[in-house]
Amino acid sequence: MEKMRAMVLSECAPVESNPLKLSHIDKHEIKKPNEILLEIEACGVCHSQLHGIEGDWKDIGIPPFLPTVPGHEVVGKVVEIGKDVTKFKVGDRAGVTPLLEACKTCQYCKEGKEYLCESSTVTGESFRGGYTEYITVSEDFATKVPQDMKAEYAAPLFCAGITAYKAVKAAEPQTHKKIGIFGIGGVGHMAVQFAKVEGVDVIAFSRSKNHLNVAKRLGAKDTMVFSDSQDEFLQEIKAKHGMLDAAIVFAPADIVTDTAIKAVKKGGLIVIATVGKNPEFMAFEEKTIRGTLIGSTKDMEQVIKICNEKNLEVITETYPLEEANEVLKKLKNSEIEARAVLIP
Known part of the structure; x- marks a missing residue:
């Protein structure tokens, strides 16, 4: 089994204790015919991860289980597609929001509010998070990213x-x-x-x-x-x-x-x-x-469109994946101007 680098959280603890450990875990593989495999180019660091990692949100079930790979604003290149995928081809670029998947059959999903789905899966609250090198996602929950949009610009759009x-x-x-x-x-x-x-x-x-x-x-x-x-x-x-x-x-x-x-x-x-x-x-x-809570896949398409057309500014600072603990400390101490982005 091929391996990939990942920053893994095994137990909730203050970020000062460096709770994320660089590990080599099994590389994700396409398991369903409608999935795509992304090679991650960038993953934004969200304030909510700080709460999840430090255990502040255990009472609302976050993280749902450990160990986990955090990270839920992800952009990457499509390197492989499942046999039923029609929305993407290899070489395309795509992004994933905190909504990794939803049931598509409940009332919320049918109303176009799939982010409220009771049986949704959240990116970064399982081994499928962005503080690593690859991620799989169903094509329905991935959004196309223009080829000329910089990865560190695009990643924060998927949550922030x-x-x-x-x-x-x-x-x-x-x-x-x-x-x-x-x-x-x-x-x-x-x-x-x-x-x-x-x-x-x-x-x-x-x-x-x-x-x-x-x-x-x-x-x-x-x-x-x-x-x-x-x-x-x-x-x-x-x-x-x-x-x-x-x-x-x-x-x-x-x-x-x-x-x-x-x-x-x-x-x-x-x-x-x-x-x-x-x-x-x-x-x-x-x-x-x-x-209010994130938004739908349609909303996400609008965000990409508006940012691309109006040239909105995303203030970012980039760090290597291995520095995730340091970045979270900076975030905790309000030393990040807007959005930190990890590059694998």
Whole structure:
């Protein structure tokens, strides 16, 4: 059996203890006639992996089992196809989102919301993750990537990009609608740009001056340093902008979610794209709180199309696969400007 290099997690532990170990595991092979085999060119490092690896999300079943190979925003070259594959040929490039497969028969799958499927498989929560050299995926859950799109640009689109796109859509964007984006990292910096494509007036919030400079450069109308002194901070937002029409929350802190809800006008909309406690909610203010999760394969095609046509920027820094532990430490310490990408 051919082997491949992989960064394997055998037990959840703080990233400072280097929990990912470079291993040689069996190279993936096509097992079903509708699968393709990708030789991985790049895999983005998502903040949710940090929570999974450190065991923060055990209570919601992540990771579902160990050992595992993390990584769920993957781009690669098609090196082999199953006998029934029609969507791809050898030599094409393709990407995989966190949705590795779904049943295709349940209510969600039939509605085009396959990412909500109860029996879906998540990329990077089994041995089929992206911190390695090869991955197999059903052709229905892979998306074509243009030949001239750089791998380190394309990989983050498959989680950060689609999450940002879908969150902006969930905020019901319209020209000059005032939308606050809370948290400008790997996902937030993409959301600023997707919102701009829709003509939205973006106000970006972050604790990091660096991230706010990025948001400003990418087209945010205004940026504000987030503060935990909630009353003062809300007063400052009101003085500068009045109440927000909508807010999108990417920062994984309950105080941020709570502040975002309070910064939105009555009857407004708050999109939450993170995991946390249920925030306080005043029913009589008629606000809508909406969750969001990646997106469908159709959404993913749109993300690639928009990024390609509008030349949206993806801020990345690349590292060799073997440095996955170091990269996760940097991510934990907010030392990554937007998205780190591992190159096998």
